[in-house]
Amino acid sequence: MSASVYFDHNATTPLDPAVLETMLPWLSECFGNPSSRHEYGRAARRAVDDAREKVAAAVGAQPSEVIFLSSGSEANNLFIKGALERLTPGGLAIGATEHSCVVRPAEQMARRGWRLWKLPVGPDGRIDMAACAEIVARKPSLVSVMLANNETGVLQDVSSFAALARRNDCLFHTDAIQALGKIPLDFRALNAAGVNAMALSAHKLGGPKGAAALIFDKRAPIEPLVAGGGHERGLRAGTENVAAIVGFGEACERAARNLSRNAEKTRDLRQRLEKGLIALGAPVFGREAERLPNTVCFAAPGIDGETLVSWLDRAGFAVSSGSACSSDSPEPSHVLLAMGVAPDLARGAVRVSLGASNTTDQVDAFLEAARMTLSQLKKLTAIAVCQ
Amino acid sequence: MTYSSKVMDHYENPRNVGSFAKDEEGVATGMVGAPACGDVMKLQIKVNKEGIIEDARFKTYGCGSAIASSSLVTEWVKGKTLNQALEIKNTQIADELALPPVKIHCSILAEDAIKAAVADYRKKSGEPL
């Protein structure tokens, strides 16, 4: 293990040791299947129910509105595909900067005859209200807009879009995966505004990988993606991942408790980081918009992002050149392109996503490493250009 | 499924399990339910000359709630006249045992068992039904 400084919390977070503690019994002596009626099974069922209450409480939802799933991708797929599956094909609108696990299922539905609109964003990454109103007036069956962008951290005014959707009788879904644990989430308020469903994931807030949830007001019928056995009120079959669900519940509870402190801390760190980056001549994307407190997406003009992150990795800093899932693709980020960033500059994008355990010293060391790396890379690039 | 403590008590210490000899004086039998449905209850009452149920016995094939319901009614019918016994309603049984909704049929079966036993007694003794 290298002594890395971990600056990639939007990809995944280290597991909170206190969360691990709550999970361990469920990986050893408490191993029942929650569907079993004997003592082992009943204990597991209680654990799942407790976790459901904790997740619900953390986001202002009812426990009956929480459907446990295996990943955030599954949560987004379940609502988008599941809700549309029950309707006759019509229109479907998603934000232009959505995560691929919203984009791909939407495109899949488009192949099945749905008309897909993408809600355009301005240079600050925010969806344009007027453009949105125009599209929503054409009455798509479903609108999906993320709360917080995974690459830039830009927040969308979800309540306003949801209200617009409700006035036009559209279902409204929001991917809240990056927002959970970083900004306050209140499903009751969102629901009152018109949000029907919201996707969450455990491993983005100090919980384990393998647990996620769809918060869903059940106002519309949805078709399960995974059938067989009637678990999760018939919306998601399969033996519950008890340990991960328990960890998810605990992580939600802790994150809700520490939210304002952590947000303040990462916001301070980010400010320090951004000041330094701008001094290095690196533009920060979405800076004009309201953003998650922990996320910085920047580029060094003329330097390829992949190269920069691999140099930074060698210097001991784990950052990302885009969203983790699509980082295999050489294409520039669709998020930045949608914001009107030139493809060449977008190729240079680097995402730093901070966590509460990061420190000022780490930020300073990072800025120093970035400065050194950039000057070295610039020399190399200059040589390449001369040749 | 979790059972109430009252169900558990009747299940673990069932009252009045057993059978009277069929031809014993004053004994009548009610048998209700079917094996295919998962419950069969046999309730026997012993009625004295004053028309009071002085003793009762049961045997039940069924879930814990069915066993508890029949055990409970053997206690309740004792000391009652036939008409009083017929006043025992399934809702009272379900309330007493705190049966969950999926087990309400057990209390209905127990009420039916009382009716069947009383009917058997009246048939045997030539009383009007």
Place this chain on the structure above:
Amino acid sequence: MKEKMKGGKQMLKYPIYLDSSATTRVDPRVAEKMIPYLVEIYGNPASNSHTLGWEAETAVETAREEVALLINADPREIVWTSGATESDNLALKGAAAFYSGRGRHIVTVKTEHKAILDTCRDLERHGYEVTYLDVLPNGLVDLENFKKALRPDTVLASVMLVNNEIGVIQPVEEIGEICREKGIVFHVDAAQAAGKVGIDLSMLKADLVSLSAHKIYGPKGIGALFIRRKPRVRIEAQMHGGGHERGFRSGTLPTHQIVGMGEAFRLARMEMADENRHIRALRDKLLKGIADIPDVYVNGDLEHRVPHNLNVSFAYVEGESMLMSLKNLAVSSGSACTSASLEPSYVLRALGRDDELAHSSIRFTLGRFNTEEEIDYAVKELREKIGKLRDMSPLWEMVQSGVDLSRVQWAAH
């Protein structure tokens, strides 16, 4: 789960766990391998820009090799899922969608797991036609019957390797031959089979195979689908997103669970032969211990069966009250997934067991951690409690006094 002293020396833990087909305890050796991937190596395996991500990815690929080794497959044929239920859904819906141009008829069996049956119901709603085959009274698929069900437009067949309720082993080799010859995609649900019977996919002509970790001492929340490369079988993805698992299944990979599944499969490969001997001895002891109780029936073929399973009907005693009285034994009646309902087991009904015997069944499924002392205790407990319940059973009383229950006119209710 209190501990009691027995005979002054042997500690038995109650309730005694005899429900290994519902789920198993994570083997401590598996848990030990998992923990570092929860604590230190927490990177997202899809993060290709830093060491933490690569280390996670390496662990995922090592585990993939281990899973492939147990079933003699190529690691590239293994796609991670959240469990066997998802694998079953992905296999059936994915293959049905991909080959729908060729035909829309599917053949499966009435005793399959709900994950298969419910998925088939979904497919029926989407315009597919499904034939649900009967089984023989011993629970096995009749090959002639299977052949007869095939039609020119049959594109997919799904038959489980080992049944979850009665443990019988279906003739999937023969079925695979038939399907291959006719160009029908053949899916095998092996959730209850991996680690219990040898699976050699270089011989077995299955195109898609569902696997689970938590049935063989791995963690819950992880499974895999084998998708054959030669001859290549194609499926349509059901979860879309970042393009994980070569586009077959998107979603962040839970590294620790995958590592756990890999280790569980490795241990199964190393220990299966010895373990099966141990478990068979226990199962035989259990069967011998209750065989002389009158009116006890073993459900399903005893020969074509994994040693882990014993499914028995104790006539004239109802299943749920049996479970209540056997509270020191963690066993199940019917499969765990359906036990919230009051319906008698559909698997036993498919064997032609009458409802009364289906209501009276208990499934004992033994595992790695069971001991002889536990079986001794279970036998003692069973003999006592079955006796007590029969003393309370009007049916038992009637049979003892010579009544033929089948001729009784039961009052409907």
